[in-house]
Amino acid sequence: MSVAAPAFEADAPADGGTPLIALDGVDKLYPSGESVVHALDDVSLTIMPGEYVAIMGQSGSGKSTLMNILGCLDRPTRGTYRVLGRDVASLTPDALAALRSRTFGFVFQRYNLLPAISAEENVEIPAIYAGRPKAERRERAQALLARLGLGERAGHKPSQLSGGQQQRVSIARALMNEAPVILADEPTGALDSHSGEMMLALLGELHAEGRTVILITHDKEVAAHAERVVRIQDGRIVADERQKAPAPRASTFGAEHLDLKAHNPFFSDLTEAVKMAWRSMAANAFRTALTLLGVVIGVAAVIAMMAIGEGSKQDILGRIASMGTNLLIVRPGAPGVRTTGANASLQAEDAAAIAEEIGNVVAVSPERYTTATLRVGNIDYATMVQGAGPGYTAARDWAMQSGAMFTQADYDAYAPVMVIGTTVAKVLFPGQNPVGRYVLVRNVPFQVLGVLAPRGANAFGSDQDDIALMPLSTGFIRVFGRRYLNSITIAVEDTARIDETQAEITSLLRRRHRADDFQIRNTSSMLDMATASADTLTTLLASVAAISLIVGGIGVMNIMLVSVTERTREIGIRMATGARRSNIMLQFNTEALVVCGVGGLVGVALGIGVTWGLEYLGATVAYAAGPALLAFGCAVLTGLVFGYLPARKAAGLDPVVALASE
Template sequence: MDDLTRDLGSRLDALPAPVASPGTPPRPILELTDVSRIYPNGETVVRALDRVSLAIHPGEFVAIMGQSGSGKSTLMNIVGCLDRPSAGSYRVDGVDVAGLDKDQLAALRCSTFGFVFQRYNLLPTLTAAENVEIPAIYAGTAQERRETRSHQLLARLGLGDRAGHRPNQLSGGQQQRVSIARALMNAAPVILADEPTGALDSRSGEDVLALLTELNAEGHTVILITHDPDVAAHARRVVRFQDGRIVSDERHEPEPDRAPLPASRGNGAGGFARFLPDLAEAVRMAFASMGSNVFRTALTLLGIVIGVASVITMLAVGDGGKQSVMERISQIGTNLLIVRPGAAGIRSSGDNATLLPEDSDALKVIPGISAVAPERTGRYTMRFGSADYYTSITATSADYLAARDWSLARGVMFTPADVRTYAPVIVLGETVVNNLFGEDDPLGRYVLVKNVPYEVIGVLAPRGANAFGQDQDDVALVPVSTGFVRVFGRRFVNSITVKVENAGDIPRVEQDITRIITERHQSEDFQVRNTAQFLETAMETQNTLTLVLGCVAAISLLVAGIGVMNIMLVSVTERTREIGIRMATGARMSNIMLQFNTEALVVCGVGGAVGVGLGVGVALLLEYLGVTIVLSLLPALLAFGCAFLTGLIFGYLPARKAAGMDPVVALAYE
């Protein structure tokens, strides 16, 4: 048993043993005192049990008798620790169950109770022997021992040759005997039989009752729930229920003097030593579950396979495309030139006052130039209402967007007229908008920069990070004239961006820029950066493109994960009764969680392995067809890891739902 069961066992063992003396009955193994069970029913309540007091001693054979709705099944659920009383106390071998949590109750059921249900409650996907083994799995019994005991029990009950048959291959009487063998698997001292003959013919019913009588003679405490007086006559004590109350308690004959059976304490294994067998059992059950519905399993696997294969294939194609594009970019270059202050070879701080806005105006006469934008940049605090944000403010011309190939998400850009009239208008980047306005529309509102109000007239389209990892959306644009007067205080620019229409004109345009500004300054106190300096930026852009391709492929993996979660949720619903059976036979919340999480992991793990193979195969096929690809180990490991993680994440919710079920509700599920 695990630590939980050992703790429960220690609590049971710590209780004082009953004093054996002539005429003194042993301590009750089950004792209910003023137990009530109340269910809400609209504005009223239903009292299924009403202040019931009952003591059952070890070795008794008790029949709980009553018509449908009398409360006898509710009593069995409480006695078997499947349900809790609304009021009163219930003790099992002296332990008050009110102080036990769900897992401790499961451990108590595993060690103390064996259930025999009217409808057998056998799992249809397991053989007779495997059904019998279920309680021993949750008791931590080694596989070899439980297989041996399972076959011994079936042989004793006359089913030795039926151990490998599934429930649908057995008659009703045979299925009930399998159910009894399961109840005996952990040598439980108490057997709870709920209408065990209700679904059987008279001959099979007599066989089952004879078997229960024989088990009682061996020392088992037998509690028989029935509405049939002939069935109740097999017990030595009959307790009659009506409207949730005991109306009579008759003993037909005295109980024989014999030693009661002790409660099972499990094998004592816990911690990691217990986890590995539990995990192995969960994996075995996962494959069994997958095999029971092959078509649905194949469809679920298909989503994971496609997702993983897509990640590997698209990353291979993306890396290959990056390699190809970089080769082309290094040859054709770009059509942007940037003029900065400071002589060539001398690093400028950006505050060199050698470049003036008039220099940018002078460059507009050069043929082949489509846009010229002077820029003066600094970082200042911007305020809206009570919110402050420290950002980059750029004073520039109306051609800035054209020069930078930028667009507006909404609103307008300031015009040359705004520049001439020193208009207090501003265009914000997406990051600034998010930090100052959140979800509100910033257009038409005013922000303060150095205590001067500016009207927000536009919002730039988001661009993300540049080649150096800087957030390009963390920016605000103002007219260059307004910036000089109200923000920076001095009339010089940090740079001039020049956009050339054709890449072939770049050398000529660069020479003209150098000539014109040199003539204006009477010295070469500036520098012009050409296309070669932008190659690194282009490479970073391609890396981003490859990442985007991988993310697009990963979306399919995400969708597949959602599909896995959906299938697992459906599986939980379909297997509600199975969950109830496992809980009744001792499964703890962790066992149920482990089982359903493992099933999701197995599905995603198998799908991931197949997807890796398929993705590599498709990539090689594309290479054969002439597409440039770059295969590496990292994407394959990443894709498989994501598939496995998908199973872990998307299997958690269904597993938690299954583990949180009420055993009584689960067992009653149709």
């Protein structure tokens, strides 16, 4: 049962002023197996602005639990807690964070400084979450540290400071936002006697300035410095005694400290979050590198695979386009039936009929081919010998490198003449000009009239330059024997009417043959099919690469979840100094974004490097800004998506539980 000392009522001002802190019937229960532990049991307490109160009790008495509730780090299970008449139970977590930021300054027994940053930066933390400008908070932090005798140690990290110096840094942090209430939890517990005396003297100075000081201690000598001592035992207040008459002083608490609106701009928060993210990455460099690896590989794979896919696509389409996209190729055999070329259904007269009767035709070339051995001196070379019409080069849009194409007169005269490809020319006439020279084909001499311009491999990988052309009429007599065609190549003038022209040729050949013993291929359709196939291949490659990027994102999420667990105490410190849930969310999401962003940039560089290397080794690749931007954007999106869960987990932590974490 709580004891209300007579002096309790006497502390209220004669004008009936509102108490700074008022607890009424507060309980705090913790489940313990099947039972419940009463950390606080029916606690009622009133503290007026400007008081210096010591809450004294042994370990386990509930005094730290009481301090956590007073500082809005924890909520009571039952009862009412009001700050200047405002019921704390009605406040949202973010409003409680704002109340902590503007009203309470915490001085912890274990200092609770962030080890990776300097003393000055530790002091600045509450001002960051209060939205104060950088220059202003830096100036105030330096002034506070100088006042506490740490001006020359402002740039040192906590590990470089003594216990007393670290505690003074924590006091400077508590004063950063000019908090009117100082909550000191065993502030001398980890200090030597000299440092402890200095700490108590400093608290006395702060009280003399008008601040309300609430001191949590188990030591009677420490409690003796307060004006009022509240004793707690087994979760209940057992005594409330006035040790000294309160000295007249103006309170520093005002209505502005209950302004719980958010004043910190988003971009200021983001800047600080990025800065903290870099520090976090630097503090765990090896783990960060491993985390980056998955994202780097994913982004590089996306860029390299899309470059390979696009390069292959352009290569295939280029080869098909080199055949001409305005061509109709007629072959013997029924549609859908694969022919071997031994089908005699296609005749030279069909080509002549097409040239005479079908409009929208630029050139028609009847063709027959076979493999034969060409001889020049003691050099023999087997190549494809093709009989064609004079319109072959026009139909195929194939220019001459040297010499000239055989003419209609050559065709009509069955002239033994020939035009060869560059591959044949290099083999049979190494370092020589073939034009005007003779080549033996089955012991028949053919004069070389010209050399075709080089074209390289076609869409099927065959060397287009490994060819020897002769008039089809000559070929029938000298080389081929039977007078049938392997194909007819038709060049169309207006490609917009190519389907119409194809239908007309189909109708003509049906009339001539009285059967569907031929098939017509449209190179424009072939190009569309090849484009679709290449697009499918590129998509497949990109999908495989994207999977590796997702795997990298999952790795980021796992590492960030581990980071949340490892930094639980840091999160508690930030919340105690005024960080809202949105601040914590932004902090951890930003860290994931920075990791993935850096990984994305490195991955882009690596992907471009790999692509360049593949090109150097002879692979066909296509450079484009799109895949790089897409991969980097996906990396950033991965950080945003996979950083959300760890960030939400961090933001959802209970401040008092987070602070208790080791």
